[in-house]
Amino acid sequence: MSILIKGGTVLSSTGSVRADVVVEGERILAVTAPDGWAGQADTVIDATGKYVLPGGIDGHTHMEMPFGGTASVDTFETGTIAAAHGGTTTVVDFAVQAKGSSLLSTLDKWHEKADGNCAIDYGFHMIVSDVNDGTLKEMDACIDAGVNTFKMFMAYPGVFYSTDGEILRAMQRARGNGGTIMMHAENGIAIDELVAQALSEGRTEPVQHALTRPPELEGEATHRAIQLAKVTGAPLYIVHLSAMQALAEVAAARDTGQNVFAETCPQYLFLSIEDLAKPEFEGAKFVASPPLRDKEHQPKLWQGLRTNDLSVVSTDHCPFCFVEQKELGRGDFSKIPNGMPGVEHRMDLIYQGVVGGELSLSRWVEVTSTTPARMFGLYPRKGVIAPGSDADILVYDPEATQVLSAETHHMNVDYSAYEGMRLKGRVDTVLSRGRVVVDGSGFHGGRGHGRFLSRELNQYLN
Missing domain, CATH: 2.30.40.10 (Urease, subunit C, domain 1)
Structure with missing residues (x-):
């Protein structure tokens, strides 16, 4: 043809x-x-x-992801069809290591979910939640299998959380094998304490999700992750950056020449804590982590995209239905499944930055396609018309x-x-x-x- x-x-x-x-x-x-x-x-x-x-590349999606006793509702079939409708032709999803399981068995499970079901091309990152000698060795095998990015969490104690020592060990391994550590940078220990205090005081509404995850704790964790990367010499990629405090840490590190990269998401550019505060539990629709911030953060994020301190726009697409899923958190905001839909609208939403004078046409292409292609080892097969x-x-x-x-x-x-x-x-x-x-x-x-x-x-x- x-x-x-x-x-x-x-x-x-x-x-x-x-x-x-x-x-x-x-x-x-x-x-x-x-x-x-x-x-x-x-x-x-x-x-x-x-x-x-060039078709869009969404480097951060969660199809069929288990979370809090439920799972994101887009399958690899429905999610990739939606992505195609929005001009995205490649997604990189996350295989989720459960505690006590191996990375390679996890990768096999995600291949079983995705292979033969996707409407567009796809790859995987690996979520590392159980750091031990076996896991560290398997990171090398994952690279041989075409998966060379490893996401870790400073949030969600008891689920995905890794200690600073575990993060340091994984970074040392990545420094040796050429992989890249991706970091969810929020201080989960402090956040859990703030959540417990809010619930004990009867503050249960969805907006408390943001109020108990203040931007300062994203900034602190981002700083800590950058310092661990500096000590180990490993590259670092901060996922779904939402706050100007975190952006300032990334910009400062990049100014010194450190290999630190970061993405943001459309929800942090267009939505705010005001959406989380909507009445009648409507705010639950907007619960994701990191949370939506005050609108004052948005101009700083657009500026970061212009200056390349923010290199990529991904979606963190992780949809949970309002009925039956988000409603699990009525009366306890901490039980609202964390995630929002967005894979279909990323290209259109970021084009509004062109319309509004925030981005050039070239930068629109760069942050939605070309840079993700280079960042995730797909260029020039993807990310360019050539x-x-x-x-x-x-x-x-x-x-x-x-x-x-x-x-x-x-x-x-x-x-x-x-x-x-x-x-x-x-x-x-x-x-x-x-x-x-x-x-x-x-x-x-x-x-x-x-x-x-x-x-x-x-x-x-x-």
């Missing part, structure tokens, strides 16, 4: 150019169509007046408008965190490895099209 994408403006992390894009099979053949090619293509896509950019790269392509209409709603989204969850939000710009056509999976007439992909991606090491370090 050959496809000609004609008349569009091709975007990259370094600029834009008016050009036709030729796709043959699963790869991009050319960015300037050879003479006479239009008559040879099996399919011609008219991109006049539209942007043509000859030889996978034909993961998004045709985007910058003049279209849309209103986000649970009635129209494709995520398997009963509410939208962005209900009623009016956006400028909309996905027009999406190609995944040369196959049109989304266009104006609907979804044309299917489960099993997506392939597992065995990833190389962080390309900013090698």
